[in-house]
Amino acid sequence: xxxxxxxxxxxxxxxxxxxxxxxEEITKxxxxxxxxxxxxxxxxxxxxxxxxxxxxxxxxxxxxxxxRTEKAIFRCRVCKNEWTFDDLFDIDEDKLEAIHxxxxxxxxxxxxxLCKSPDFEVVQGRGVLIDSIKxxxxxxxxxxx
Amino acid sequence: xxMVIDPRLNIIDKRLYSIKRLIGVSGGKGGVGKSLIxxxxxxxxxxxxxxxxxxxxxxxxPSAHVIxxxxxxxxxxxxxxxxxxxxxxxxxxxxxxxxxxxxxxxGIDISNAMLELLAITRWGxxxxxxxxxxPGIGDAMMDVIRWMxxxxxxxxxxxxxxxxxxxxxxxxxxxxxxFPIIGVIENMKIRExxxxxxxxxxxxxxxxxxxxxxxxxxxxxxxVNKLLESCFAVEMREIVLKSPEFKLQLK
Numbered sequence: 369x370x371x372x373x374x375x376x377x378x379x380x381x382x383x384x385x386x387x388x389x390x391x392e393e394i395t396k397x398x399x400x401x402x403x404x405x406x407x408x409x410x411x412x413x414x415x416x417x418x419x420x421x422x423x424x425x426x427x428x429x430x431x432x433x434x435x436r437t438e439k440a441i442f443r444c445r446v447c448k449n450e451w452t453f454d455d456l457f458d459i460d461e462d463k464l465e466a467i468h469x470x471x472x473x474x475x476x477x478x479x480x481x482l483c484k485s486p487d488f489e490v491v492q493g494r495g496v497l498i499d500s501i502k503x504x505x506x507x508x509x510x511x512x513x
Numbered sequence: 514x515x516m517v518i519d520p521r522l523n524i525i526d527k528r529l530y531s532i533k534r535l536i537g538v539s540g541g542k543g544g545v546g547k548s549l550i551x552x553x554x555x556x557x558x559x560x561x562x563x564x565x566x567x568x569x570x571x572x573x574x575p576s577a578h579v580i581x582x583x584x585x586x587x588x589x590x591x592x593x594x595x596x597x598x599x600x601x602x603x604x605x606x607x608x609x610x611x612x613x614x615x616x617x618x619x620g621i622d623i624s625n626a627m628l629e630l631l632a633i634t635r636w637g638x639x640x641x642x643x644x645x646x647x648p649g650i651g652d653a654m655m656d657v658i659r660w661m662x663x664x665x666x667x668x669x670x671x672x673x674x675x676x677x678x679x680x681x682x683x684x685x686x687x688x689x690x691x692f693p694i695i696g697v698i699e700n701m702k703i704r705e706x707x708x709x710x711x712x713x714x715x716x717x718x719x720x721x722x723x724x725x726x727x728x729x730x731x732x733x734x735x736x737v738n739k740l741l742e743s744c745f746a747v748e749m750r751e752i753v754l755k756s757p758e759f760k761l762q763l764k
Contacts, residue, residue, distance in 0.1 A: 373593030373633040377524035466610035471625035476614040498518040
């Protein structure tokens with residue numbers, strides 16, 4: 369599952385960030401999933417838990433994971449029209465799967481509904497991002513990055 | 514939202530960890546033969562007994578799959594994506610996801626797609642990962658330098674002042690940034706000329722060899738066995754075997 373590699377990237381980043389911030393215990397992370405990538409939230413959450421457990425470190429023992437999905441919004445660079453992921457209803461499964469692996473290939477399969485241009489930007493909701501990392505440092509609770 | 518962290522950046526080193534050497538095949542202008550050299554280099558090293566991967570990072574104009582003659586091959590999804598083994602090499606390309614449709618990517622899209630590919634591709638234990646780079650100094654070059662810190666470069670030029678002009682800039686930049694350059698290959702040589710040698714005297718980069726203009730190469734595109742028997746591939750193999758820069762330990 370592709371969700372595993374993204375989850376692995378999240379855990380690895382959290383561990384790395386904790387070193388930079390001097391955190392001894394991560395209490396909570398907030399992860400944002402962009403709608404465009406169509407990450408399976410349950411698999412992703414499961415993968416995050418499993419990979420965190422596998423690290424065998426007390427750093428992640430009490431870590432809570434909050435996941436929220438961000439709506440995908442596209443904006444045409446040519447006519448400034450904005451549209452959402454729901455407007456892509458006529459895209460078939462294979463194309464959606466390709467977008468799942470590399471969201472940029474949306475530029476191959478998606479056109480501005482108004483002017484048909486492929487020159488659009490994904491304003492929000494592209495992929496997986498870490499919103500915040502909270503943890504306990506040397507004796508005090510710090511709001512991580 | 515300056516606090517938001519992109520988790521993909523952190524996993525790249527781990528994804529590339531099992532690869533001994535990363536070689537970016539770069540050059541000046543388009544059309545000097547980077548993709549052919551990258552692909553034949555990968556095949557040659559593989560035939561010499563090495564574990565080799567080939568990554569096509571020319572996202573707007575991928576073509577290694579055409580040279581390899583790949584059809585209906587897709588990566589496997591397994592805690593990431595595992596590149597299929599094609600003609601003995603692990604091969605990864607955006608083409609698995611774009612099909613034969615045009616990919617009108619802006620620079621930011623190129624960076625994002627590259628980052629995604631680097632973050633999710635699970636390579637095996639490789640002796641070499643050959644990276645087919647897009648022409649010149651652009652987003653892909655800057656990103657490879659940033660994200661594949663151990664990369665070494667093989668530079669391709671033709672005996673033309675037009676190609677050489679950009680090649681010199683690429684070499685200057687890589688030298689300034691202290692990235693190792695394995696050497697330069699002079700491709701499509703049609704007559705004796707010391708242009709490349711003379712021009713590159715000023716920079717401390719070895720010329721590994723020259724490859725003659727192969728009139729018949731087009732007939733071998735897409736047919737790997739035929740390709741490896743071509744004059745082009747034979748000359749390429751000689752260059753690989755005689756250049757200490759590849760540090761081969763023949764098996």
